Amino acid sequence: MSTERTDPVATIDRAALRANVRALRDRVHPATLMAVIKDDAYGHGLDAVLPVLAEEGIEWFGTLDPAAAVDVLERLPGARAFAWHLTADSDLDAAVGAGVDLGITDRAALERVIAASAAAGRPARVHLQVDTGLHRGGTSSAGWATLVARAADAERSGLLRVEGVFTHLAEASDDDDSRAIAELHEAADAAERALGGGPRIRHIAASAAAFDREDARAAMVRIGAFLSGIAPGSGRGPADLGLRPVMTLTAEVVSVDESGAWLGIGGRDGLLRRAEGTTVLLGGARRRVLRVEPLTTLVDAVDATVGDVAVLWGPADRGEPTLQELADQMGTIGEELVARLTPRVRRRVTG
Known part of the structure; x- marks a missing residue:
């Protein structure tokens, strides 16, 4: 058998992507659509996907890791990029300096971001994550007041601005998600009282919940796979969602x-x-x-x-x-x- 080969090809249909963006934006309106583009836009390639999203008026992008968020902001000055996977290797100084919105899972992450803010000489943009049952990051209700109090103190000191409060749904059952949605709003209400200065952005839902549940949309939704026409499975394909x-x-x-x-x-x-x-x-x-x-x-x-x-x-x-x-x-x-x-x-x- 010959070992020579022609490289395989992944053809990216920008027209399909554009149609999906419009359909999903209409679906979740009036909530803001954050386009999650982690893992190089789910393997589709940022070079192929990002220009279409920007042309369609998407202003918020979710990247998972801070370095990818910095890359997005370098490509799209004026955009907002949200990263919530902060590891020990994350260059938070660069992220804060670039204006990345950072997801804060716990007190340790908050302190690291505050230190990066002081080093960068500019306030960091942060979103506080409450754990509502998925147990994939976030602060439990028992530690929420302490986290919020420290964030409020840092905000008053000019070291950060709390832009939002968010969570991830477990999507184990409708009842579990309903409970998680209620817990998110309770936590956000408490945070807003402690912070003062008006409401903060609340975001709860990823693709499936954003599509199905109006009560999960809040002010913003994080949609990734659905933009590429990738359905959740379990007998539910993209055609069932009006996607390609x-x-x-x-x-x-x-x-x-x-x-x-x-x-x-x-x-x-x-x-x-x-x-x-x-x-x-x-x-x-x-x-x-x-x-x-x-x-x-x-x-x-x-x-x-x-x-x-x-x-x-x-x-x-x-x-x-x-x-x-x-x-x-x-x-x-x-x-x-x-x-x-x-x-x-x-x-x-x-x-």
């Missing part, structure tokens, strides 16, 4: 032997071994994936020709698998499949 998948992943046949056709994509490109047993579209028909190697993937297509193009996932316009179909078959979520794609997969932009 943005990415189509293709790979060429690089060799054919008695085992089948070998595609120029493999594990080192980010393809999971669990793709074995799923199908691709090749030669106008679905072909079974037999084996995933580091550089290539074998499919059941002995009649294929070198240079033929297989579609691993897409919007299903030609009968190819959708990302949702594959994620369900592989026991994962669509975000994992796209975010795993490495730079070995060439991004191509259309629309």
Whole structure:
């Protein structure tokens, strides 16, 4: 089998992205839509995605880590970038200096940001996170008053400005989410009383809750995967949400032997071994994936020709698998499949 190959291609449909942005913005209105673009815009590429979001009037961007937020602000002066994953390695001095909105999970994070603010000579923008049951960061109700009091003291000293209060929903059940929403508002009410100076931005919901629950939208919603047409799964696909998948992943046949056709994509490109047993579209028909190697993937297509193009996932316009179909078959979520794609997969932009 030849080891030569043409790099696989992830085609990014900007027209689909634009349509998704407009549909979701209308859906959550009057709440502000924060576009979450973590993991290089869920593997779609910031270079492809960011200009469309800016053209569509998106002003808030969620990046997870502060360095990515600084990158966004360098690309889009005047935008707002929110980062809430502050690690020991995070360059908070650069983040504060650039004007990043920082999510504060606990007292230790708050003290680090206050120190960075003093070093930068400018007040930091912060959002205080209350833990309402997901246990993925945030301060519990028992420690909330202490955190808020310290933030209020730092705000009065000119070291920071508390821009908002936020949480993450567990989305385990409607009842759990309703309780979490109520807890968020109780915590925000308490924070606003302690801080004075009017209301702060409240944000609760990510993609699914923002789409489904009006009471979870508050002042702002954080939407990421849905912008790319990636649905939550469990039998619910993008068409059910009025969205269109943005990415189509293709790979060429690089060799054919008695085992089948070998595609120029493999594990080192980010393809999971669990793709074995799923199908691709090749030669106008679905072909079974037999084996995933580091550089290539074998499919059941002995009649294929070198240079033929297989579609691993897409919007299903030609009968190819959708990302949702594959994620369900592989026991994962669509975000994992796209975010795993490495730079070995060439991004191509259309629309």
